[in-house]
Amino acid sequence: MAELSDQLMAVTVLAYLAAMVCYAAEYAFGDRSHIGRAATRPVRQLVGAGVGGPVVKVPPAADVVTGGPADEVPPPDDAVEQPPRRDRGVLFGRIAVGLTWLSFALHLSTVVTRGLAAHRMPWGNMYEFILAVTLVGAAVWLGVLTRKPAVRHLGLFVALALVVLLGAAGLIAYTPVGPLVPALNSAWYIVHVSTIIVSSGIFLVGAVPAAMFLIRGGYDAGKRSFPYTLGARVPAATALERLTFRMHAFAFPLFTFGALIAGPLWAEASWGRYWGWDPKEVWAFISWVVYAAYLHARATPSVKRSTATWIALLGFATMLMNLFGVNLFFAGLHSYANAG
Amino acid sequence: MTAVEERPAPAAAPPPRRPHRVWALLRNSWRQLTSMRTALVLLFLLAVAAIPGSVLPQRALNAEKVVAYFREHPDLAPVLNRLGGFEVYASPWFAAIYLLLFTSLIGCVLPRLVDHFRALRTVPPDAPRRLERLPQFAAARARSASPADAAKAAAGALRKRRFRTVVREREDGTWTVSAEKGYLKETGNLLFHFALLAVLIGVGFGHWYGWHGNRLLVQGTDQGFCNSVTQYDESSLGPRLDAADLPFFCLRLTGFEAAFQPTGQPKTFEATVDVQEKQDGAWRPARFTVNDPLRLPHANVHLLGHGYAVALRYTDRYGDQQTKVVPFLPRDGMFTSEGVVQFPDVNIDPRTNKRDENLQVGFEGVYLPTVDPKGGPTSVFPAENDPVLFLTAYRGNLGVDAGLPGSVYALDRSQIVSGALKQVSGERPERLKPGASWKLDDGTRLEFLGTRPFATLSVRSDPTQPLVLGGAVLGLLGLMLSLAGHRRRLWFRISPGERSGSLVEAGGLPRTDYPGFDEEFGQVVGAARGSDEGTP
Numbered sequence A: 001m002a003e004l005s006d007q008l009m010a011v012t013v014l015a016y017l018a019a020m021v022c023y024a025a026e027y028a029f030g031d032r033s034h035i036g037r038a039a040t041r042p043v044r045q046l047v048g049a050g051v052g053g054p055v056v057k058v059p060p061a062a063d064v065v066t067g068g069p070a071d072e073v074p075p076p077d078d079a080v081e082q083p084p085r086r087d088r089g090v091l092f093g094r095i096a097v098g099l100t101w102l103s104f105a106l107h108l109s110t111v112v113t114r115g116l117a118a119h120r121m122p123w124g125n126m127y128e129f130i131l132a133v134t135l136v137g138a139a140v141w142l143g144v145l146t147r148k149p150a151v152r153h154l155g156l157f158v159a160l161a162l163v164v165l166l167g168a169a170g171l172i173a174y175t176p177v178g179p180l181v182p183a184l185n186s187a188w189y190i191v192h193v194s195t196i197i198v199s200s201g202i203f204l205v206g207a208v209p210a211a212m213f214l215i216r217g218g219y220d221a222g223k224r225s226f227p228y229t230l231g232a233r234v235p236a237a238t239a240l241e242r243l244t245f246r247m248h249a250f251a252f253p254l255f256t257f258g259a260l261i262a263g264p265l266w267a268e269a270s271w272g273r274y275w276g277w278d279p280k281e282v283w284a285f286i287s288w289v290v291y292a293a294y295l296h297a298r299a300t301p302s303v304k305r306s307t308a309t310w311i312a313l314l315g316f317a318t319m320l321m322n323l324f325g326v327n328l329f330f331a332g333l334h335s336y337a338n339a340g
Numbered sequence B: 001m002t003a004v005e006e007r008p009a010p011a012a013a014p015p016p017r018r019p020h021r022v023w024a025l026l027r028n029s030w031r032q033l034t035s036m037r038t039a040l041v042l043l044f045l046l047a048v049a050a051i052p053g054s055v056l057p058q059r060a061l062n063a064e065k066v067v068a069y070f071r072e073h074p075d076l077a078p079v080l081n082r083l084g085g086f087e088v089y090a091s092p093w094f095a096a097i098y099l100l101l102f103t104s105l106i107g108c109v110l111p112r113l114v115d116h117f118r119a120l121r122t123v124p125p126d127a128p129r130r131l132e133r134l135p136q137f138a139a140a141r142a143r144s145a146s147p148a149d150a151a152k153a154a155a156g157a158l159r160k161r162r163f164r165t166v167v168r169e170r171e172d173g174t175w176t177v178s179a180e181k182g183y184l185k186e187t188g189n190l191l192f193h194f195a196l197l198a199v200l201i202g203v204g205f206g207h208w209y210g211w212h213g214n215r216l217l218v219q220g221t222d223q224g225f226c227n228s229v230t231q232y233d234e235s236s237l238g239p240r241l242d243a244a245d246l247p248f249f250c251l252r253l254t255g256f257e258a259a260f261q262p263t264g265q266p267k268t269f270e271a272t273v274d275v276q277e278k279q280d281g282a283w284r285p286a287r288f289t290v291n292d293p294l295r296l297p298h299a300n301v302h303l304l305g306h307g308y309a310v311a312l313r314y315t316d317r318y319g320d321q322q323t324k325v326v327p328f329l330p331r332d333g334m335f336t337s338e339g340v341v342q343f344p345d346v347n348i349d350p351r352t353n354k355r356d357e358n359l360q361v362g363f364e365g366v367y368l369p370t371v372d373p374k375g376g377p378t379s380v381f382p383a384e385n386d387p388v389l390f391l392t393a394y395r396g397n398l399g400v401d402a403g404l405p406g407s408v409y410a411l412d413r414s415q416i417v418s419g420a421l422k423q424v425s426g427e428r429p430e431r432l433k434p435g436a437s438w439k440l441d442d443g444t445r446l447e448f449l450g451t452r453p454f455a456t457l458s459v460r461s462d463p464t465q466p467l468v469l470g471g472a473v474l475g476l477l478g479l480m481l482s483l484a485g486h487r488r489r490l491w492f493r494i495s496p497g498e499r500s501g502s503l504v505e506a507g508g509l510p511r512t513d514y515p516g517f518d519e520e521f522g523q524v525v526g527a528a529r530g531s532d533e534g535t536p
Ligand code: HEM
Pocket: A289, A291, A292, A295, A296, A299, B035, B036, B037, B039, B043, B101, B102, B104, B105, B106, B108, B109, B188, B189, B192, B193, B196, B478, B479, B482, B483
């Protein structure tokens, strides 16, 4: 079972890689794609309207506007003009989504077989932790994709993040299947670690629209050098920004519960103190404060949205620091800190 | 986007405050810009200031590592020490940041609390003159009901959706319905920030009135201890606490069980103890494990670790016997354990009753619970499958009378170097199985009686823990309310129809970023107007 899990892990990484290539192909060939167009054009018009003032006119014919701009139908003109190219992009996009589902299934089996092999929840060390966080990330991404197909172009970057993290898990943090040390043998182990895994997974996927919002913002401002060119085909800035916020607003309370309530409760039972400034605790605190700063910045009208979004990315950087930096460089009480 | 700019807490609505508008505006903008920005900056400072504590060793966490750091960086360490680098979370600059932050928080949240109370008691303002200017607008539709009835129907539909609703009749025969919902958002936000204050206060008082002590406890009724500062190997009391304030209880370890995986990884630990909670009271048995401490009325006893204590009996030149049970500290995961056993009060001539300082005896050694069959120097399994004790004997002056606090886990090296303490056993350490006895060069005898388990315990009391937990839970609740809630207003204007019936139009204003508002607006307006028969 343990061996099966390891093999599945390798296949999973390859599948994500394949999905990534297809997302990239859609990116390259699909500049006229239905999705890219629908996602970018009408929204810009809306933004234009918004800038003028608080007046948003609604045609009297429709009582109520429903649905986000992303759902809008493409203008008919180019639907006839270049069908072959458009189809190719869309085709690659569809394949990419299918591959993502496949990768997710493989990924899930990797985690499940790992748990079966170890006879416990599969998040007992750094390797398993990363595996679980990325699994949640993939699930969240598929969820977002199902509800808002228009954001499909972000898939390239989501897949990239997953491949990089999984690669790092396999190369740096690989640990053979083993039982838990007694300190981890607790109900809190399930509650504390699972909530942190889920919130980290959402923060992970939330960092993608955050980064793309900044790139898109630069693109919209006329920048055409490297990272900004990526902004050409992602959804409109406002949609990205809103997605970023919603993911962070969802993950933040979860993270608060996992890291700042369940964690201390467990630490009290296990180590006798609910908070001891162990390096892992320090960095969880830092991440929490930075994400709180993001929510503040976003709620402050005088702070630019791009500034707020930078703070969100900084928050994610501190999460990564906690995962890799603290595990690898600082010794602490957290037994996750034994990589490989 | 428009919704967000509309944020300022006081309504953009009629009831104007008495004081000068300019003053109100100034105060408002000060609150919006300065405070939130200050809070942002302070939050950042707090995050940055926390970093050094994870990079540098901290005294509160591991004092030995700080000592080691001083050894490795003799130039840098004293400077860092002066800056509080080894006590970051107790340093004045760290305190300055969070105290400023919380001052800012009070200054920010109190006025908002007042505003919110006011908002909770005021009714939603009347409809603005031009509903079509609002972010959400539904154009007039004809309805057959009279304006009064249509207004009543709309208000009913809104109340059913738990909007706070007011119906107003204008002199020109127009009716308006104003409704507002989502006060819980601000309530949650205030709850969250006040809960943060509660947590801070709880942490502070816990620091003042809490205490803890660490103790290594060997199994046996002869080895128990009672709760007092002198009985702990290491302890610390909060600044507002006196040694006499410690609650009474006594503990003795009656059993300790450890189970291991075949690989030697620990599986479970369990300690059984007898507890006495009142002076001269009865002893009652109790058990506790790693994640499940022993909870006494005013203290919790946590199991941190365990090991083996070695029992040795020494028979001296005059035939007197002494037994010592001494913990050997584990050096690795397989419990290769090291320690010393010192007999300073032996070889006392019964005729003179005088102690000869040069006839003191000490043993230094390694205990292997499972000896390596291949002859390696370390244990190969943590349980006692094939225990062996390796000892080296010393005779002479142990140096324990100098009045200096020596370690109980090592011999005084300087005594060996000066020649006052001499090795008297052979080149290689003596190998002893439990029950074995060893005859030393001077005819005295040492018996290895066996081992007893010991547990390392951490005894702690933090009286404000419930407050901190309560604050954290309330904070989370407030956070969720705040992040999930949406403050929004709806207005209906119902004017008399041209001949009969009425014309109903509606507008909506989300007061916070609320992507789903258009949907809700559509539903509410549909319900409030009713799928009416009225002809357009
Ligand atoms: C200990 C430091 C603080 C922390 C950890 C913190 C945390 C947070 C968090 C996580 C939020 C977003 C959730 C919510 O909307 O309720 C928030 C919102 C808010 N905070 Fe704080 N805060 C702190 C201090 C302050 C201070 C000093 C102020 C005043 C200047 C302040 C004013 C606000 C306001 C006005 C909001 C509402 C934003 C909105 O309308 O969405 N906070 N705070």
